[in-house]
Amino acid sequence: PLETLPARIATLKISERTDRSVSPQKQSKSTLESPCVTPRQGVSPVAVSRRNETASSSVTSTLKRRPMAIDRTNTLRDYNERLEGRDLLNLVVVGHVDAGKSTLMGHLLVKLKVVDDRTMHKNKVEAARLGKESFSFAFVLDESEEERERGVTMDIAQAQFKTPTKIVNLVDAPGHKDFIPHMINGAAQADVAILVVDGRRGEFETGFEFGGQTREHALLVRSLGVSQLICAVNKMDAIDWSQERFDEIVKKLS
Secondary structure, X not given: OOOOHHHHHHOOOHHHOOOOOOOHHHHHHHHHHOOOOHHHHOOOHHHHHHHHHHHHHHHHHHHHOOOOOOOOOOHHHHHHHHHOXXXXXXXXXXXXOOOOHHHHHHHHHHHOOOOOHHHHHHHHHHHHHOOOHHHXXXXXXXXXXXXXXXXXXXXXXXXXXXOOOEEEEEEEOOOOHHHHHHHHHHHOOOOEEEEEEEOOOOHHHHHHOOXXXXXXXXXXXXXXXXOEEEEEEEOHHHHOOOHHHHHHHHHHHO
């Protein structure tokens, strides 16, 4: 009778206890590490601990393993092939809201055949549906539904065209004062800039003299390292192409 006593003790399980204070996770952990289960399963606690140590060391070694080095020897060659022997130029278009930046750049992309006739016809239909027929060229760059409904550029839009000597990345920046961070994001990527101003009487003064964005955008692009700036006087047809008005704007901008 005394010889069977250790065997009975050895076959007890921790999970058969009625103690509810121990969580199931702690119970299962106790079951694996308890010496009472060891004679029944035939596995010693020392072997279990060694196996756990081996597994943890393998995980550690896997985490410390560095990825293989990537061959970058052909990166410069591939970059030069994409440029096709041309210079890369980043161009940002800035100016006061409603100066015609997106429309002007849309005209440019259509003239350069970057935008096909099918897309332009679709933009005209969409502009007529929204009651903004004059915005069809602006829809080339203002592609989001909210921008088209409001008629205001809200985020930067990008396009690309090529000349015989350059590949130009065009960035159309918003002109509204509420979206200055987006404008700064676009101007920070630029090498040169186009400052579009509204030539109509009252509109130019609003953007340049009375707290508008024309002067602020010019100062921002300069502070962001853009040293070459083109000033485009837009909407001259609305003032009958007045040379006197043009000279006045040139003098103030200079």
